[in-house]
Amino acid sequence: MANKVKAVLIGGTGYGGSEILRRLLFHPHVEVVRITSVDNIGKKVGDVHFNLAGLTDLSFQELPPVQAVAGADVAFLAMPHKTTAKVVMELLASGVRIVDLSGDFRLRDAAAYAKYYGVEHPAPHMLTEGSFTYGLPELNREAIRQARYIASPGCFATTIALGLLPLARAGLLSGPIHTVAATGSSGSGANPQITTHHPLRASNLRTYKPLEHQHIPEILQTLRAAGANEDTSLEFVPVSAPLPRGIFATSFAEVPAATTQEQLNAAWKSAxxxxxxIRIIGGGRQPEVVGVAGSNYVEVGFTLGPVTGATRRVVCFSALDNLVKGGAGQSIQSFNLMMGWDERLTLAEPGLWP
Structure with missing residues (x-):
């Protein structure tokens, strides 16, 4: 293992941490050397993440950040928003590469961060300077290859942005977008809450943070970087769905009345x-969660509506696994690119069917 990249996972007991380990423990170029946490200290990985039992002798440790990354080449940070930024500030002098799964370094606007995350950012200059590269390969592949610090996108942000990216790149996205997206319970984290308690979730649908979700500015930032008009806005209603994994997003946008099905087919193919x-779904089928759950794949598709005055509506659909392409898998995809490897390493296998 002398030639392998040494990786540390900081914040390893959550579902995101489990998914990172599920991939990295089998990565041909990586050795996971340390896993830290604030809970389950001293327990073996398999005693917390049952699916990983017997696959590693590593245990969860409680260590200061600088000590945690000693001798490591890369640190994956799977910690809550607001906590992560302070840890990053401690790690910068160490020289370790960073792949951050929190929202603390995704935005470029410190005021938007303060508004949507409810606190002032501890290092706003790092946002405006773009110290972290936004880790969406479908948009930033070349920049990711040159990066040392990756801000991995949010789950809703990835789903919704990938559903709309072809319109943005074709110069067809402007004005208001309306999105409803349903997400699985694993997105709420490993610690039980009233909203993730099985009897209250298994047969239920409920919205939360309507029009106020923290991924709204991230989605708009992504779409504008891809070519959306500056007047593009987003009204987003997230929904808690009775499934463990997956996100399904439906986005409504208006395009010029002269837009044709052939133009949109070409836009999706070009993107x-x-x-x-990315799987473009058509031929009578639309994207669905069961086709991607457990995998790093994304299904996208669209329906073009009739002309109404100067515009016609496009309804964009997208589905992915919130823990894989919406979280840990995408962070590893960006890590692979950053290291100059095939981005599909440990991610190419399909999900389960059914």
Whole structure:
């Protein structure tokens, strides 16, 4: 293992940490050397993440950040928003590469961070300077290859942005977008809450943070970087769904009345024809969660509506696994690119069917 990249996972007891380990423990170029946490200290990985029992002798440790990354090449940070930024500030002098799964370094606007995350950012200059590269390969692949610090996108942000990215790149996205997206319970984290308690979730649908979700500015930032008009806005209603994994997003946008089905087919093909994890769904089927759950793949599709005055509506659909392409898998995809490897390493296998 002398030639392998040494990786540390900081914040390893959550579902995101489990998914990172499920992939990295089998990565041909990586050795996971340390896993830290604030709970389950001293327990073996398999005693917390039952699916990983017997696959590693590593245990969860409680260590200061600088000590945690000693001798490591890369640190994956799977900690809550607001906590992560302070840890990053301690790690910068160490020289370790960072892949951050929190929302603390995704935005470029410190005021938007303060508004949507409810606190002032401890290092606002790092946002405006773009110290972290936004880790959406379908948008920033070349920048990711040159990066040392990756801000991995949020689960809703990835789903919704990938559903709309072809319109943005084709110069067809402007004005208001309306999105409803349903997410699985694993997105709420490993610690039980009233909203993730099985009897209250298994047969239920409920919204939360309507029009106020913290991924709204992230989605708009992504779409504008891809070519959306500056007047593009987003009204987003997230929904808690009775499934463990997956996100399904439905987004409504208006395009010029002259837009044709052929133009949109070409836009989707141009955006995604060479993307290893994007599946354009058509031919009578629409995207669905069961096709991607447990995998790093994304299903996208659209329906073009009739002309109404100067515009016609496009309804964009997208589905992915919130823990994989919406979280840990995408962070590893960006890590692979950053290290100059095939981005599909440990991610190419399909999900379960059914």
């Amino acid at each position: 995604y024809a060479n993307e290893p994890f």
